Amino acid sequence: MRNLLTSIPVLATALLCEAHASTISVNFTRPSDAVNTTMGASDVAGVAGTQTRVDHWNNVAGGDGTTSGLAYSDTTASGASITVAGSIGAWGLSQSVSSGDDRMWNGYSDFDNNQGSITVNNLSLTGSYDVYVYFDGQNGSNWKIGEYSIGSTTFSAEDTENTSWGTGNNTAKVYQLPQSGGTSNATWPVSGGNGNEGNYLVFSGITGSSFTLNVRGTAAGDGTYRAPVNGLQIVGASAVPEASGLLAAFPALLGLMHRRRA
Secondary structure, eight states: OHHHHHHHHHHHHHHHHOOEEEEEEEEOOOOOGGGOOOOOOOOBBTTSSSTOOOOOOOEEEEEEEEEEEEEEETTTEEEEEEEEESOEEEEEOOOOSSSHHHHHEEEEEESSOOOEEEEOOOOOOOOOEEEEEEEOOOOOTTEEEEEEEETTTEEEEEOOOOSSSTTTTTTTTOOOOSSBBOSSSOOOOOOOOOOTTOSEEEEEEEEEEEEEEEEEEEETTSSOOOOOBBBEEEEEEEEEEOOOHHHHHHHHHHHHHHHOOO
């Protein structure tokens, strides 16, 4: 009995310190086209073969504002919130949808040359994490270059002409990471360098309980200042379980004590 009582604090400490790894996913919707831009709980989106390919995305209306109560993909509350500032509103690709990927890409928050920002606060994290940013605007035959920054890392990425999700050079509905050099204006996917043409970015090794993604359109491209953000994900995040989870484990411990005494 004494050994069991001695082990209870150890077990409780282990439960408290145990972390669950998960992903926080944010989908920016277009309220005027909610049917085609809002993801359902079972809708899956993200880059194939990575931790980003999950369901249970958090739907956030495009445009300025703060949304709290973000959840991990395992539905656990994260305690985090997201604030968008300096956006020029909610926009959409206005395409038909048949999957979670389609819904994620269909809506976006757009930014012009006046630098905007997307800030995530109150993350309960241990260690570093990666931030994936998805960008694809309704730009038709025009091409635009946006500037996306977190801390000292900045990417200039091209939103290619005639290559919106599911159309033109991306009828295959491919997630493509921009890379310098190589071949531009080719049907996706393009291996190796692709002239910085793509639709998602990865900021690696981010730390801390908050981060800010600064976004602005540049004069490069066709001269129109636009930089869309369709969604973002925080990947590799670890969170300490809430106290309620720890309390829920105590009945099992007490049951163990009862069996020992019997």
